[in-house]
Amino acid sequence: MTAGTDNTVDVEAPEPGDPTPPEDGRLNGGDPGSNPEAARPAKIVIGLVGFVIAGWFMWNACLSFAYYPQWYGNSKILIGLLALVVGVGGAYLLFYFLNMFVEGLPGPISRWLMPYAFLAPGYAFIGLMLLYPAIQTINYSFANADATEYVGLDNYRTVLTSSQFHEAIFNNILWLIVVPVTTVCFGVVVAVLADKLSTNGEKVSKSVIFLPMAISFVGASTIWLLVYQYDPPNEDPTGLLNAVWRAFGGEPQTWLQNSTLRLNSFLMMVILIWLQVGFAMILLSSAIKGVPEDTIEAARIDGATELQIFFRVVIPQIKGTIITVFITVVILVLKVFDIVYVLTDGRDKTQVIANEFFAKLFRDSQSGQASAIVVILLIAVTPVLIYQVRHFRNEELGR
Amino acid sequence: MAVATRRRLGALGLAVGLGLAMSGCLQDPDEGGGGGSGGTAGFADNSSSDGDGKVTILGAYGGDEKANFEKALAPFEKESGIDIEYTEDSDFTTTIKTRVAAGDAPDIGFFPQPGGLLELAATGDIQPIDTFLDIGNLQKTLVPGLLESTILPGDPTGDDAVAGAGRMYGAPMRLANKSLVWYPKKAWDAAGYKAPTTLEELTALEAQIRESGITPWCMAWNADQATGWVGTDWIEQMVLSLYGPDVYNEWTSHAIPFNDPQIVGAFDEFAKIAKTDGQVYGGVQTVVNTQVAESMVPALRNPPECMLERQGSFEISFLPAKIQADLDNEVGVFPFPAKEASAEAPPILGGADLAALFNGNDPDAIEVMQFLTSDKFGAEWAQAGGWLSPHKTFDPANYPNQTTKDIAAAASGASQVVFDGSDVMPKEVGSGTFWTGMVEWIQGKSSEDTTADIEASWPQ
Numbered sequence A: 001m002t003a004g005t006d007n008t009v010d011v012e013a014p015e016p017g018d019p020t021p022p023e024d025g026r027l028n029g030g031d032p033g034s035n036p037e038a039a040r041p042a043k044i045v046i047g048l049v050g051f052v053i054a055g056w057f058m059w060n061a062c063l064s065f066a067y068y069p070q071w072y073g074n075s076k077i078l079i080g081l082l083a084l085v086v087g088v089g090g091a092y093l094l095f096y097f098l099n100m101f102v103e104g105l106p107g108p109i110s111r112w113l114m115p116y117a118f119l120a121p122g123y124a125f126i127g128l129m130l131l132y133p134a135i136q137t138i139n140y141s142f143a144n145a146d147a148t149e150y151v152g153l154d155n156y157r158t159v160l161t162s163s164q165f166h167e168a169i170f171n172n173i174l175w176l177i178v179v180p181v182t183t184v185c186f187g188v189v190v191a192v193l194a195d196k197l198s199t200n201g202e203k204v205s206k207s208v209i210f211l212p213m214a215i216s217f218v219g220a221s222t223i224w225l226l227v228y229q230y231d232p233p234n235e236d237p238t239g240l241l242n243a244v245w246r247a248f249g250g251e252p253q254t255w256l257q258n259s260t261l262r263l264n265s266f267l268m269m270v271i272l273i274w275l276q277v278g279f280a281m282i283l284l285s286s287a288i289k290g291v292p293e294d295t296i297e298a299a300r301i302d303g304a305t306e307l308q309i310f311f312r313v314v315i316p317q318i319k320g321t322i323i324t325v326f327i328t329v330v331i332l333v334l335k336v337f338d339i340v341y342v343l344t345d346g347r348d349k350t351q352v353i354a355n356e357f358f359a360k361l362f363r364d365s366q367s368g369q370a371s372a373i374v375v376i377l378l379i380a381v382t383p384v385l386i387y388q389v390r391h392f393r394n395e396e397l398g399r
Numbered sequence B: 001m002a003v004a005t006r007r008r009l010g011a012l013g014l015a016v017g018l019g020l021a022m023s024g025c026l027q028d029p030d031e032g033g034g035g036g037s038g039g040t041a042g043f044a045d046n047s048s049s050d051g052d053g054k055v056t057i058l059g060a061y062g063g064d065e066k067a068n069f070e071k072a073l074a075p076f077e078k079e080s081g082i083d084i085e086y087t088e089d090s091d092f093t094t095t096i097k098t099r100v101a102a103g104d105a106p107d108i109g110f111f112p113q114p115g116g117l118l119e120l121a122a123t124g125d126i127q128p129i130d131t132f133l134d135i136g137n138l139q140k141t142l143v144p145g146l147l148e149s150t151i152l153p154g155d156p157t158g159d160d161a162v163a164g165a166g167r168m169y170g171a172p173m174r175l176a177n178k179s180l181v182w183y184p185k186k187a188w189d190a191a192g193y194k195a196p197t198t199l200e201e202l203t204a205l206e207a208q209i210r211e212s213g214i215t216p217w218c219m220a221w222n223a224d225q226a227t228g229w230v231g232t233d234w235i236e237q238m239v240l241s242l243y244g245p246d247v248y249n250e251w252t253s254h255a256i257p258f259n260d261p262q263i264v265g266a267f268d269e270f271a272k273i274a275k276t277d278g279q280v281y282g283g284v285q286t287v288v289n290t291q292v293a294e295s296m297v298p299a300l301r302n303p304p305e306c307m308l309e310r311q312g313s314f315e316i317s318f319l320p321a322k323i324q325a326d327l328d329n330e331v332g333v334f335p336f337p338a339k340e341a342s343a344e345a346p347p348i349l350g351g352a353d354l355a356a357l358f359n360g361n362d363p364d365a366i367e368v369m370q371f372l373t374s375d376k377f378g379a380e381w382a383q384a385g386g387w388l389s390p391h392k393t394f395d396p397a398n399y400p401n402q403t404t405k406d407i408a409a410a411a412s413g414a415s416q417v418v419f420d421g422s423d424v425m426p427k428e429v430g431s432g433t434f435w436t437g438m439v440e441w442i443q444g445k446s447s448e449d450t451t452a453d454i455e456a457s458w459p460q
Helices: A002-012 A020-029 A041-067 A076-104 A107-140 A154-161 A163-195 A199-214 A217-227 A240-247 A260-289 A293-301 A306-317 A319-334 A338-343 A353-363 A367-398 B002-006 B011-023 B063-080 B092-101 B114-122 B135-141 B185-191 B199-211 B229-252 B261-274 B283-289 B321-325 B363-372 B379-384 B402-412 B427-442 B447-457
Strands: B054-059 B083-088 B108-111 B171-177 B180-184 B215-217 B306-310 B331-335 B348-357 B417-419
Touching (some): A041 A076, A076 A107, A154 A163, A154 A367, A163 A306, A217 A240, A217 A260, A260 A338, A293 A306, A306 A319, A353 B427, B054 B092, B054 B363, B063 B083, B063 B363, B063 B379, B092 B114, B114 B348, B171 B402, B185 B331, B199 B306, B215 B261, B229 B261, B229 B306, B229 B348, B229 B417, B331 B402
Parallel strands (some): B054 B083, B054 B108, B215 B306, B348 B417
Antiparallel strands (some): B108 B348, B171 B348, B180 B331
């Protein structure tokens, strides 16, 4: 707001009181002979006034949705639709008036300002929702439980020496070792095998593998909670895994509490793999289809076996996609939360970093320590992100 | 979207700059201490106008409870001409703090625990009840222990004076009873069991049930992220039954450490039930893996596979619809016994919703408070079910069925009511390490180690 008015002060000054009609007249009179580079005060004023009014209207409309639902017959559907109209229409109006305002400025300033004017809302949004919280989190990680006083590195000391956190780190590393590799392997295998099926067979099998992607993490976790469900031996099994286990003569097991060899953690990794193989498959499948037929043909003529062709010809050509998928899953695994939260909430040695953070913040009300944990997580993710950006850039260059 | 588009020109620089500038500072530690003169001679006042025949209330009840509450208010509103505007907020505890800090307190708030109430009383935002309620009279009709829980601790005089300390700040308008044992009535009557009145008799009853080939206790702890709370209720019950309300209150307020030998003793006493073979249906694995609401399912089979379930009055809502429809014939309930028998009913673990006044200048709000905290309030709500009056003098004929009458009788006859300890303890213990500690304990950790670890997690 302030920045906008600053820019216009000198232009607005000659038009005190801005009586709109005469200016309108001048605008409409629009003498084309005059200098197109000159400022057009009417546009500036209308743009500015329109911008403020549109913003004011949007703001109050949104507030009224919240405070006076009775004006809209308490209908959530009506409010939702109106919010859609006000939001999209309002955004259109805001940009329309913003554009008018900038066009009204003298030519060189206008041309220089135009891209920024349109980018600004996006940047502001990122700044507000991403940059500011990130900086604030780092700041709070050096403060006490309710962020009223700085405590230096105490939070980091507490977090890094707590056995819970060590366990979380250990488990996250375990997840990192297992999940991305398995996901990519399954993805490649499924993609290759599906490629060899008939058109319809490929469509059906791919759809089935891809289906879990449509389920939210929490939903999938709840489904798998039922799979791992335990019932005492004298009752009928409701858990799928125990039903199978008992059909083969086993005693019912409490799968999610069994931390021998981290069995429970592995059982939860199955869920993430199940969810992500579809994603890996889709990308890898299109990459495999993009492998030029003549290279495979050439290898075949040279007498290579199918396996050799796969490992020596196909894999090197889809390496870029494999890395992309791998990194995406790595980042996902570093942030893994929902599955653990729903299935065990970190009990029985299954804690992961993100869940530990959640518990510290919302269960223990330790905002300082919780911030320290996410900062550590941020530091852990950063090298992967940098590698990913570099990798993408190289890919772009390669094209 | 509105936010995004309202930002404009130069907002990027502004946002980054603001981000840096704002993040340089910390929260104001005195936030929430808005206004008020500490309840000395002055009145807690909010921003709403006084004497306009309109009173706003903020509480946590929604849905049916809200409808029943409003039903219970209707005759009063008609008679007094006061318009009561009730707002529900399931996150009451947080909302009330935010609204008070923002100078937008309601006229009256219903606190589910004394903790949040005392926090706002300490900042002078709540009117002490002695200025508008007849405390002597209330003490005569109320179940003991409730009013006392709203006394602001601290020294009212001297160097570290806490303004307004020693006075009461809230009055109960709803009671909860968690010290109950449920049983399947048909099987119970057929076997001719008698409700025990001492812990010893309870142990004898367990033996008697075991002899008939049935596991005595039903138990289920799984509540997803809240798994363990049933265990904390059990320990609280044990502490209360074994040592009485005084030790209990010392324990929950941390006057004695969490791993005091008496508390370890309560854990060991509970181990005789929870960690002993043949005492609990399905054993430890079933306890941890069964949803709380399903605990009585084996008890309702024919023949029952377990007989007893210790759970609060809300157990009714867990029961299958078929059982609820014929409640009095299907299930029975008796108060969890104390160590020694006495003339009075044993002290109960429970809780109450405490009404607090934020607008001490408003005669209408005061009139509403006087009504809400009297034994005249609640007949309509009691008839609808799910509500217990904190007054001994409340007419039990208002309760809809025998089961509820029994629960109410156990509560109103109790020598004292104590608040659920895990609600009174700091959050990181009460809904943190105490919960997780109970799960580890039942899976094999010793009572000493468990209590020592919880003690270590108590915030300094």
